[in-house]
Amino acid sequence: MKKAITVVTGGHGGMGKAICKELGKTSTVVLAGRNLAKMETAKAELDELGVESYLCKTDIADAAQVQALASYSSSLGAVTQVIHTSGVSPSDTVTESIIRINAVGTVNMVETFYPILAEGGVMINFSSVAAYTMPQVDEWTQVFEAWNDPDFYDRMLALAGKAGDEEEEFFRAGLAYAISKRFVIYFTQKNVARFAQKHCRILSISPGCYLTPMHQKLIDNQPETAENQLELIPAGRWGHPYEMGALTAFLCSAGAGYVNGVDILADGGQNAGIFVPQI
Numbered sequence: 001m002k003k004a005i006t007v008v009t010g011g012h013g014g015m016g017k018a019i020c021k022e023l024g025k026t027s028t029v030v031l032a033g034r035n036l037a038k039m040e041t042a043k044a045e046l047d048e049l050g051v052e053s054y055l056c057k058t059d060i061a062d063a064a065q066v067q068a069l070a071s072y073s074s075s076l077g078a079v080t081q082v083i084h085t086s087g088v089s090p091s092d093t094v095t096e097s098i099i100r101i102n103a104v105g106t107v108n109m110v111e112t113f114y115p116i117l118a119e120g121g122v123m124i125n126f127s128s129v130a131a132y133t134m135p136q137v138d139e140w141t142q143v144f145e146a147w148n149d150p151d152f153y154d155r156m157l158a159l160a161g162k163a164g165d166e167e168e169e170f171f172r173a174g175l176a177y178a179i180s181k182r183f184v185i186y187f188t189q190k191n192v193a194r195f196a197q198k199h200c201r202i203l204s205i206s207p208g209c210y211l212t213p214m215h216q217k218l219i220d221n222q223p224e225t226a227e228n229q230l231e232l233i234p235a236g237r238w239g240h241p242y243e244m245g246a247l248t249a250f251l252c253s254a255g256a257g258y259v260n261g262v263d264i265l266a267d268g269g270q271n272a273g274i275f276v277p278q279i
Ligand SMILES: NC(=O)c1ccc[n+]([C@@H]2O[C@H](COP(=O)([O-])OP(=O)(O)OC[C@H]3O[C@@H](n4cnc5c(N)ncnc54)[C@H](OP(=O)(O)O)[C@@H]3O)[C@@H](O)[C@H]2O)c1
Pocket: 009, 010, 011, 012, 013, 014, 015, 016, 032, 033, 034, 035, 036, 038, 058, 059, 060, 061, 085, 086, 087, 088, 089, 101, 105, 126, 127, 128, 129, 130, 206, 207, 208, 209, 210, 211, 212, 213, 214, 215
């Protein structure tokens, strides 16, 4: 029998590594990301735990590199799980990269892995609680529907508005993040029927604030924003990456076999606390 392979983009990241540890109990994991040194450090940790892992240097914004990741992964065994955690936020980078990596990168991942995902497999894309901060207006939907057009990136970028001074750029990057993560949910849901045709599931997870390198950057660079955020979380704490590992493993399991085409908002109650008047 062929080995079961789990591909984890962002495999050395806060949530990605926790997911590798969990899904590595029952499958061989392939970590994908741009920073090979960080992936090697994560691999050493996984080795200690007895998890069989492989590394593939990949920029998900580059379709050819995603194709190489898919070919490499399927050469190792049957790709049964694809956990696409790679993403960037305004704490990491600029508006252009947010759109390129979060939106175009997700199209690359879904389009490339759809044909190779083994029958009965699962793909999970990472969105964000930020996707819930604004309603999806028609203008966004029209652009989302153009996901396969050559000007998709330009049109997505235009939704975030024109580049401006530092303050304007701060809001533009935040809007780009919310739009790109809304797109992740929409594009995931747009793929449910075709994945189901090959007896596969596709869904997304929207994390709230988990204590990972990404969130740590926000805490370090904007401590007041982070403190205000914490006050808005009914759970009264940040999420632990291991909780995301456990949630992802459950969503991949047979017990979650009827959970399909939905976004799982795992945010410590943050969204409900903000948008629904509390008792
Ligand atoms: N932490 C939170 O509170 C939070 C909240 C909401 C949503 N999320 C979302 O959850 C996901 C995981 O977040 P995290 O906190 O675990 O982030 P993290 O620790 O910063 O890890 C992000 C990972 O993404 C990878 N990545 C970034 N750009 C890439 C690219 N172009 N190609 C391939 N890999 C790339 C990074 O690897 P390389 O640098 O090696 O490429 C890194 O491993 C992200 O999609 C994020 O937007 C996180």
